[in-house]
Amino acid sequence: MSGRLADKSVGMSDSTETTLKHLRHAVRLSREGMTTGCGGPFGAVVVRGDKVIGEGFNRVLIDNDPTAHAEVVAIRSACKHLKDFSLTGCVVYASSQPCPMCLAAIYWSRADSVVFANTIDDAAAIGFDDRFFYEELTKSIDMRSIPQTRVLVPEARAVFDEWNSMQNKRPY
Amino acid sequence: MSGRLADKSVGMSDSTETTLKHLRHAVRLSREGMTTGCGGPFGAVVVRGDKVIGEGFNRVLIDNDPTAHAEVVAIRSACKHLKDFSLTGCVVYASSQPCPMCLAAIYWSRADSVVFANTIDDAAAIGFDDRFFYEELTKSIDMRSIPQTRVLVPEARAVFDEWNSMQNKRPY
Numbered sequence: 001m002s003g004r005l006a007d008k009s010v011g012m013s014d015s016t017e018t019t020l021k022h023l024r025h026a027v028r029l030s031r032e033g034m035t036t037g038c039g040g041p042f043g044a045v046v047v048r049g050d051k052v053i054g055e056g057f058n059r060v061l062i063d064n065d066p067t068a069h070a071e072v073v074a075i076r077s078a079c080k081h082l083k084d085f086s087l088t089g090c091v092v093y094a095s096s097q098p099c100p101m102c103l104a105a106i107y108w109s110r111a112d113s114v115v116f117a118n119t120i121d122d123a124a125a126i127g128f129d130d131r132f133f134y135e136e137l138t139k140s141i142d143m144r145s146i147p148q149t150r151v152l153v154p155e156a157r158a159v160f161d162e163w164n165s166m167q168n169k170r171p172y
Numbered sequence: 173m174s175g176r177l178a179d180k181s182v183g184m185s186d187s188t189e190t191t192l193k194h195l196r197h198a199v200r201l202s203r204e205g206m207t208t209g210c211g212g213p214f215g216a217v218v219v220r221g222d223k224v225i226g227e228g229f230n231r232v233l234i235d236n237d238p239t240a241h242a243e244v245v246a247i248r249s250a251c252k253h254l255k256d257f258s259l260t261g262c263v264v265y266a267s268s269q270p271c272p273m274c275l276a277a278i279y280w281s282r283a284d285s286v287v288f289a290n291t292i293d294d295a296a297a298i299g300f301d302d303r304f305f306y307e308e309l310t311k312s313i314d315m316r317s318i319p320q321t322r323v324l325v326p327e328a329r330a331v332f333d334e335w336n337s338m339q340n341k342r343p344y
Contacts, residue, residue, distance in 0.1 A: 019323055027328045034335055040344070041335040060344050064257045066280040067244050076237055085236045095328050097320075100309055101276035107305050107318060108238040108273060114320040117328035126336045127343060133279050137272055138310045146279060148269075148286040151191055156199045156267050156289035163206055163213040164298045171299060172212070172232050 022047050022093040023117055025055070029070065030095035033057025040128065044070035044094040044102075046078035046087060046111070053090070054078025070094060071102035075109050085172055087111040096123055099130035100137050108172075194219050194265040195289055197227070201242065202267035205229025212300065216242040216266040216274075218250035218259060218283070225262070226250025242266065243274035247281050257344055259283040268295055271302040272309050280344075 022045055029043025039058030046054035056073025060066055071094055079085055087109040092098075096118035098106060106114055120130040136144050163169065194217055201215025211230030218226035228245025232238055243266055251257055259281040264270075268290035270278060278286060292302040308316050335341065 020325065023323055023325050024327070027325055027331060030328070031331045031334070034331065034338075041331045060257050060280075061342055064251050064255055065248055066251065066257045066259075066282075066344070067239070067247060067277045069280075072239050075239060079236050079238065083236055085232050085238045087238075095325075095331065097322070099276060099280075101273050101280060103309065104271060104273035104276065104305050105239045107301070107308065108232075108241075108271075110238075111318065113318060115323055116320065117323060117325040118332055119322065122329065122332055126332050129279070133276050134309070136279065137275065137306070146283065146285060148275075148288065150269070150291060151195055151287055151289060153192070153195050153199055153267075153289040155196070156202070157294065159199060159203045159206065159213045159267065160290055160294055160298050162203070166206075170233055172238070 018050060019093075019115055022052070022091075023095070023115060025052065026070075026093045026095040027117060029055060029057045033059065033070070036062075038062040039068065041126075042070040042094070042096050044074040044092060046074050046090050046092055048078075048087075048090045053081045067101065069099065069102050071098050072105050075105055075111075079109070085109075091115060096120075097130070099123075099128075100133050190222060191265075191287055194224070194263075195267070195287060197224065198242075198265045198267040199289060201227060201229040205231065205242070208234075210234040211240065213298075214242040214266070214268050216246040216264060218246050218262050218264055220250075220259075220262045225253045239273065241271065241274050243270050244277050247277055247283075251281070257281075263287060268292075269302070271295075271300075272305050 026043040030041045034041040039060040042058040054074045054077035059068035090111045092114045094116045097116045097120045124131045198215040202213045206213040211232040214230040226246045226249035230242045231240035262283045264286045266288040269288045269292045296303040
């Protein structure tokens, strides 16, 4: 399907159709997670070519896990499927704009791009903190609402030096 | 122990000692994860009062999971221990300054504060992208290196409206 997407003769309507198909899949997941009491109204799928290789919805409430956002669940599912920590060549479709945690998770996963439906302003309007957290992350460390203190520990730096001099390590 | 921390007669040296104890614990974990090939040189502990209720090291390589950073692993461990998605009243000790994913995870966990040893500049010096990702998150969406596209899907907004009108939902 990635070939078809690249085929200009098929035109924009086909890629839009594919985009909408995957995005609607993410939205269906968002409703499923919400109505089953698993978590907030958020769903995500990870697609390679035209194949869904990972999916998930928010599981914060059911798993008692504040990191179990839809995108994180879908990324972990896709990586498990691929047996690889890299999602290079993949697209993440999310029912709502990724929060900073999920966006940074997408960066670490090396996915190619993100498509989303609802925005962080839409999420703010129903009581979620995504927009506030983006604002926090742009502030200098001493201006953030959660205090962060640096304490010098020489052995911490020594571990970094050991990593740096390790042979045959796998970068990620 | 939280009582002792609040007891001014004990003075600053005691709380510094406590801080160093937990931070060194996080650093020991960072070495353990690195030397056993589980992931990069990062460790974290979650502390409530003076009790360690969660800990972890980076498991990206061993778990094929780009989200398995030390802080995320420690948060999930602490929440599992508490059977709660909230870490209000807890402190996160990290061998290195949290990346944006981990910092936002800490915000979602509602932990009280963060103490760290190495900085994102130290991490950049040994090849990690934390600093670059912070820079990316401060950019406007159209200037980021991973393209993010918003596509309007009316049913996505309808799910948000449903959440908004749900009775007895648990906010998080």
